[in-house]
Amino acid sequence: MKSQDIRKAYLNFFESKGHLIVSSAPIVLKDDPTLMFNNSGMAQFKEYFLGNGTPKSPRIADTQKCLRVSGKHNDLEDVGFDTYHHTMFEMLGNWSFGDYFKKEALAWAWEFLTEVLKLDKDRLYVSVFEGNPAENVPFDQEAFDIWKQYVSEDRIILGNKKDNFWEMGDQGPCGPCSEIHIDLRTDAERAAVSGRDLVNADHPQVVEIWNNVFMEFNRKADGSLEKLPAQHVDTGMGFERLCMAMQNVTSNYDTDVFTPLIAKVIAITGLKYTSNEVKNISEEQNKTNIAIRVIVDHVRAVAFAIADGQLPSNTGAGYVIRRILRRAIRYGFTFLGTKEPFINKLVEVLANQMGEFFPEIKSQQQLVTNVIREEEASFLRTLEQGLQLLDKVVAETSGKEVSGEKVFELYDTFGFPKDLTALILKEKGYSFNETEFETELQKQKARSRAASEVTTDDWKVLIDGNVETFVGYDQTENNVKIT
Ligand code: ATP
Ligand code: MG
Ligand code: MG
Ligand code: MG
Structure with missing residues (x-):
């Protein structure tokens, strides 16, 4: 499948699930004092998550031009040396603004990858947040139970706060994430070492492709969490990495992108x-x-x-x-x-x-x-x-x-x-x-x-x-x- 068709397939799929398809925001941000470049799909929707303004639709999907060369996300050092981090990349994303939540988001992610794109289920691993009692955040039992309907338990990895919890800042919206990783190694390599052990270990052929963020809580000034009145979904999938998986190659640079x-x-x-x-x-x-x-x-x-x-x-x-x-x-x-x-x-x-x-x-x-x-x-x-x-x-x-x-x-x-x-x-x-x-x-x-x-x-x-x-x-x- 050509990259053009992969992008279209994603947008068509989410359109069929009731999403409004919008254009990418510019890569350069002119009026955000906290950010120079768009570094994720959600940046253009930030205000909606904070409750300022209403989106055109409670379900939106797009592909966003991202640049990760400064601030919190700086991948420049790896670019050219590895095969899957870029300065500029496209992030495919679907959003729910107070509409659907974990059940639909994970079901659709799975359906898109395994039924529409027909990626091999045996190469996929998923992660859910393990919980962090010291910071009042619970284990994401809900996501765990949803994933159990689709994959065997040995494919579900419990992840820490660094990889599996998103927060806007010290206070404000936050919540657990669930990532999907793909193992593109050969059969022999996979038989020798389980892909499970290589998730989030910087292995160039076992890479994260999709992150599903669930904005579930609000962190208050005293550090405690309360449930948000309206809960949101923010997902981001690396387009070039998805193309690598779909085109049976092991480097983003070997795709038609x-x-x-x-x-x-x-x-x-x-x-x-x-x-x-x-x-x-x-x-x-x-x-x-x-x-x-x-x-x-x-x-x-x-x-x-x-x-x-x-x-x-x-x-x-x-x-x-x-x-x-x-x-x-x-x-x-x-x-x-x-x-x-x-x-x-x-x-x-x-x-x-x-x-x-x-x-x-x-x-x-x-x-x-x-x-x-x-x-x-x-x-x-x-x-x-x-x-x-x-x-x-x-x-x-x-x-x-x-x-x-x-x-x-x-x-x-x-x-x-x-x-x-x-x-x-x-x-x-x-x-x-x-x-x-x-x-x-x-x-x-x-x-x-x-x-x-x-x-x-x-x-x-x-x-x-x-x-x-x-x-x-x-x-x-x-x-x-x-x-
Ligand atoms: P990684 O752990 O591989 O650096 P990440 O956890 O920093 O990725 P997220 O912030 O979760 O990435 O972004 C969502 C998705 O965007 C990732 O799952 C990945 O597929 C893709 N992505 C992230 N950074 C890059 C990059 N520098 N180049 C290409 N794709 C990227
Ligand atoms: Mg990163
Ligand atoms: Mg990661
Ligand atoms: Mg991630």
Whole structure:
């Protein structure tokens, strides 16, 4: 089944169950002081859950463009390195606003997965909240009993507060969640180790696909819970992961959501990408694969953000978008050897592929392409300048060790990551003084801490006094092992 048809099947199914189908809200939020980007389907309905305003229908379903690169949900660090977390992804969701509750929600989720899509029941596991007496929250007996009608007890996993309880904040609506996980390992692997033991254990082939949140309680200021007068359902299913399950592959990047983009990168660079089924690949091929995944992931995030009106800039959400794009450019530059703008050429592929369902990407195609091309050109110039400077530094170095201060200068002024510098130096037969680099880095950190109230030249963005920290970039820098 093609991804387009999977999306349609979901929306048709919930329409047949009396849901009003609505459009995705923009990926960028303009007037929410607590959130920069939409990071789940429920964000656009938040006010209804708080009892402010009435939805157009008590049952709604949609697919929401989400971006998880900041704040509470920051998956950037994993993107490209794993096969199932993206920066931008679609979250399929169905909602009940004071209408149906657990019984219908779980029955329909099961019906959709096993009867409409015909996913193998023996590969599915479900989880329910185990309860937490210290915080006054009971075991979700109701969900447990409902699931027992559909699956054997050994497929029901009791989950903790982190995975199976949702709360809006210290006070307010909250309630248990019930997740559905799928085991995509081979028969032999499944016979050897039970999928049950791998749920929520970061196994790339045993992944969470659907979360059903039941807004059942209100937490009061004294910490006690009371039943909400009207109870709500909020569900979210990862569209790309569902496509992986449906298309019999073991990586989201091997689905038709990503293969056309990957094909384009291959056509441009002449490099090879190996699917997740190909094992024992060389270290070199692995790096190429990671870089290609980063690029085809990031271009979606950046393109949809620009199409929704968020241009790359030096502040706020625009800065986050600029950094995501620069990360993609740098992976291309370092691992694919791309010295000319090329990411912008993927926009056409994306528009053809997604334009039918998300017309904004088609109508804004030219603008998005131009903006990305300009950004690429200017950042590639910066990288080139950095390279020239590095040549000069090498020429001025006696011996084979370059000063850590100079390497820091490159990092600080040109955004030239130290791993990239190390790689280039290594190719020339040089190394650099790591201790000196670290000393300079610490000095700079102290300086920027002092200046943090006035600068946005970091992943820190001040929103109404709240600091939203964007930590993924630096952490990922350190995770890229270039040998
Ligand atoms: P995970 O544990 O895999 O990080 P999650 O528990 O953080 O997922 P939820 O907040 O419950 O995810 O979101 C609902 C669904 O959205 C998940 O079940 C998953 O299928 C999907 N999803 C979550 N994060 C991502 C992501 N970064 N990329 C793609 N799909 C995602
Ligand atoms: Mg997560
Ligand atoms: Mg989870
Ligand atoms: Mg979850």
